[in-house]
Amino acid sequence: MVTINDIANLSGVSRTTVSRVLNNSGYVSESAKRKVQEIIESTGYVPSEQAKSLRTKQTKVIGVILPKISTETASRVVDGIDKKLSEHGYHILLANANLNVEKEIEHLRLLQSRRVDGIILVATNIETQLIKTIQEMNVPVVALGQEVPGISSVVYDDYHAAYDVTSLLIEKGHKRIGFIGVSETDRAVGFERKRAFLDAMKAYNLDVYSAWIQEGVFDIHSGGQAMKTILEESPQSPTAIFAVTDRLAIGAMQVIKEKNIDIPKQISVVGIGASDLSKYVSPSLTTVDYYNEKAGIETANLMIEQLVKKEEKPKKLLMSYGLILRDSLS
Amino acid sequence: MVTINDIANLSGVSRTTVSRVLNNSGYVSESAKRKVQEIIESTGYVPSEQAKSLRTKQTKVIGVILPKISTETASRVVDGIDKKLSEHGYHILLANANLNVEKEIEHLRLLQSRRVDGIILVATNIETQLIKTIQEMNVPVVALGQEVPGISSVVYDDYHAAYDVTSLLIEKGHKRIGFIGVSETDRAVGFERKRAFLDAMKAYNLDVYSAWIQEGVFDIHSGGQAMKTILEESPQSPTAIFAVTDRLAIGAMQVIKEKNIDIPKQISVVGIGASDLSKYVSPSLTTVDYYNEKAGIETANLMIEQLVKKEEKPKKLLMSYGLILRDSLS
DNA sequence: GGAACATATGGAATCGATTACATGATCAGG
DNA sequence: CCTGATCATGTAATCGATTCCATATGTTCC
Numbered sequence: 275m276v277t278i279n280d281i282a283n284l285s286g287v288s289r290t291t292v293s294r295v296l297n298n299s300g301y302v303s304e305s306a307k308r309k310v311q312e313i314i315e316s317t318g319y320v321p322s323e324q325a326k327s328l329r330t331k332q333t334k335v336i337g338v339i340l341p342k343i344s345t346e347t348a349s350r351v352v353d354g355i356d357k358k359l360s361e362h363g364y365h366i367l368l369a370n371a372n373l374n375v376e377k378e379i380e381h382l383r384l385l386q387s388r389r390v391d392g393i394i395l396v397a398t399n400i401e402t403q404l405i406k407t408i409q410e411m412n413v414p415v416v417a418l419g420q421e422v423p424g425i426s427s428v429v430y431d432d433y434h435a436a437y438d439v440t441s442l443l444i445e446k447g448h449k450r451i452g453f454i455g456v457s458e459t460d461r462a463v464g465f466e467r468k469r470a471f472l473d474a475m476k477a478y479n480l481d482v483y484s485a486w487i488q489e490g491v492f493d494i495h496s497g498g499q500a501m502k503t504i505l506e507e508s509p510q511s512p513t514a515i516f517a518v519t520d521r522l523a524i525g526a527m528q529v530i531k532e533k534n535i536d537i538p539k540q541i542s543v544v545g546i547g548a549s550d551l552s553k554y555v556s557p558s559l560t561t562v563d564y565y566n567e568k569a570g571i572e573t574a575n576l577m578i579e580q581l582v583k584k585e586e587k588p589k590k591l592l593m594s595y596g597l598i599l600r601d602s603l604s
Numbered sequence: 605m606v607t608i609n610d611i612a613n614l615s616g617v618s619r620t621t622v623s624r625v626l627n628n629s630g631y632v633s634e635s636a637k638r639k640v641q642e643i644i645e646s647t648g649y650v651p652s653e654q655a656k657s658l659r660t661k662q663t664k665v666i667g668v669i670l671p672k673i674s675t676e677t678a679s680r681v682v683d684g685i686d687k688k689l690s691e692h693g694y695h696i697l698l699a700n701a702n703l704n705v706e707k708e709i710e711h712l713r714l715l716q717s718r719r720v721d722g723i724i725l726v727a728t729n730i731e732t733q734l735i736k737t738i739q740e741m742n743v744p745v746v747a748l749g750q751e752v753p754g755i756s757s758v759v760y761d762d763y764h765a766a767y768d769v770t771s772l773l774i775e776k777g778h779k780r781i782g783f784i785g786v787s788e789t790d791r792a793v794g795f796e797r798k799r800a801f802l803d804a805m806k807a808y809n810l811d812v813y814s815a816w817i818q819e820g821v822f823d824i825h826s827g828g829q830a831m832k833t834i835l836e837e838s839p840q841s842p843t844a845i846f847a848v849t850d851r852l853a854i855g856a857m858q859v860i861k862e863k864n865i866d867i868p869k870q871i872s873v874v875g876i877g878a879s880d881l882s883k884y885v886s887p888s889l890t891t892v893d894y895y896n897e898k899a900g901i902e903t904a905n906l907m908i909e910q911l912v913k914k915e916e917k918p919k920k921l922l923m924s925y926g927l928i929l930r931d932s933l934s
Numbered sequence: 935g936g937a938a939c940a941t942a943t944g945g946a947a948t949c950g951a952t953t954a955c956a957t958g959a960t961c962a963g964g
Numbered sequence: 965c966c967t968g969a970t971c972a973t974g975t976a977a978t979c980g981a982t983t984c985c986a987t988a989t990g991t992t993c994c
Contacts, residue, residue: 277979277980291942293982293983294942296982300941300983306942306943318740320713322658322719323718323719324657324658324719324981325979326982327981328948328979328980328981329948329949329980329983335718343682344683344897345679349675349676352673352674352698353674360700365718367695367697368695368697368698370690388654388695389652389653524884551880551884554824554881607950607951608950608951618974621973623952623953626951630953630973631972632973651950651951653951654949655951657951657979658980659952937993938992939991939993941991943986943989944988947984947985949980949982952977955976956975957975958973961970962969962970964966
């Protein structure tokens with residue numbers, strides 16, 4: 275591999291001069307510049323960012339830790355992050371935590387060893403050990419999806435989104451409403467959305483039956499299982515189902531349709547996420563758009579602010595959301 | 605940031621010894637080892653891969669160039685790639701070409717400047733300039749999705765998949781078959797799948813009407829547009845539609861349903877891709893599973909072979925595929 | 935004509951690791 | 965007691981860039 279020294283020798287100048295040509299800095303005569311560029315061209319020399327980073331102390335790489343790569347949310351978010359970061363010449367180093375907290379911590383260390391300029395943590399469960407690790411590192415970290423104490427984060431407005439969805443159902447006249455959630459250890463999706471649901475029900479003085487409150491695990495199948503339980507374990511069926519994710523909602527819809535219960539005439543269903551799926555299932559699913567790509571962009575923005583403007587104080591950004599009314603609701 | 609020198613000073617040994625402890629190599633006394641480890645622990649020292657790579661000439665990073673990040677195919681593929689690469693201690697540096705050939709070339713250079721150990725190119729259109737650039741670089745490159753001359757590639761069996769799908773329709777008794785493709789500049793999706801369709805029609809002595817051959821651009825909407833043209837521009841409608849991607853097929857289905865034409869009684873629809881969507885639209889879509897994650901794994905495997913076993917000779921791997929029969933076909 | 939300044943270039947230290955080589959101690963075997 | 969392993973550690977070069985500082989040559993202005 276050809277190095278700056280080769281270029282220097284071949285052009286008959288010092289590597290200092292070559293460096294000047296490369297970075298367009300300092301004084302270089304036109305003739306020297308031409309000569310050097312000519313040699314660079316003919317040798318196909320590409321300077322090593324490696325070596326440069328070692329000296330300049332910045333890699334122009336941002337590590338992105340994802341809970342899982344192949345999800346719609348993740349890919350939208352990464353798309354947004356990349357859009358913004360690439361504008362500023364940053365690259366993304368990907369790390370897949372695979373829903374595993376230990377791996378998340380391991381990746382933090384790994385990214386640190388790669389001397390990334392910053393780390394974006396697309397978070398699920400926030401654990402004390404994780405927070406501790408983050409605080410020990412002196413690399414800017416920005417979280418997306420869950421609030422992490424002490425660092426900048428972009429969070430979805432889970433509480434209000436879920437509250438609005440529930441209110442919507444209630445205002446449409448529903449009184450018997452079922453709920454399909456996920457484990458409350460997931461603070462945003464599990465805990466907050468459930469809290470909002472319960473609060474809204476209470477605000478409207480509606481009863482909540484425990485048999486109608488079920489839990490799934492983020493996939494379509496478990497949404498169906500939860501729905502089965504709701505339908506089978508109680509004498510009376512709810513007239514509406516609020517599932518905390520689109521996939522859970524779609525699983526529920528499948529089961530409802532299998533039982534020849536009409537959606538939305540007999541049971542309305544709503545989800546959260548505005549997945550591609552939600553638009554094309556039938557009936558189309560009423561859901562909430564979380565603007566994931568925008569969230570990615572905003573997260574990258576916070577990162578850039580910390581890197582470029584040396585912003586120290588952690589910021590918290592609350593994303594807005596949009597209700598999408600479709601046919602699964604009446 | 606604490607360096608190996610700091611550790612050396614604090615532990616009262618040379619940095620050579622620290623390096624030995626770090627890499628578990630050479631001779632180090634138990635006492636020295638303990639001392640060094642203790643200091644490392646207490647300072648939270650993380651060695652710089654940066655500096656290490658500069659010396660050892662390998663970064664343990666693989667660049668992955670994607671035509672577009674937020675697609676189902678891309679995320680499945682990346683998932684597969686990451687699974688295999690992480691087993692071998694490699695990380696992924698992401699590059700988004702955004703369906704832009706110039707950006708693809710630009711990213712090749714950028715990745716080269718980062719001294720990645722290899723590059724995986726998830727390809728769409730192969731252009732001569734791109735091939736030239738690849739050949740000039742002395743970094744292992746593996747392509748996925750399209751065959752690139754001179755380098756290892758993993759390709760889907762577009763021809764046979766499309767031929768099988770067409771035969772399937774014909775054997776179900778369909779004679780009037782419409783086709784929704786994409787631009788033939790996309791060799792795999794555009795050219796090969798169309799060629800297979802035409803070949804199969806010919807083999808069964810079936811006529812192909814030009815009004816029934818339409819083109820879209822990879823999204824659901826354009827599938828619908830193509831379908832509208834097919835239905836409106838010809839006196840007689842086809843009894844089956846073969847769309848080269850699931851999204852095109854789903855767009856077509858939407859339009860067919862809007863016109864109150866029954867799927868599959870009046871028109872059957874098939875796609876390719878086995879997208880999540882295909883399973884949950886109604887009727888569910890008959891499609892072809894391309895095993896994207898597996899393809900990602902295999903691609904990573906080829907890369908590992910080149911890196912670890914120093915395999916020189918380019919290999920070509922043809923992926924298998926699986927027909928998924930669902931309700932959109934009769 | 936010399937001080938002050940702009941222009942052009944190179945020498946050498948530096949970033950944080952690895953590693954070839956040298957050196958010194960310890961110990962076993964003849 | 966000497967020889968040659970084996971063990972333990974350190975010195976210094978190296979990877980490929982950037983950058984501070986020194987030096988040399990013009991150029992300008994009083």
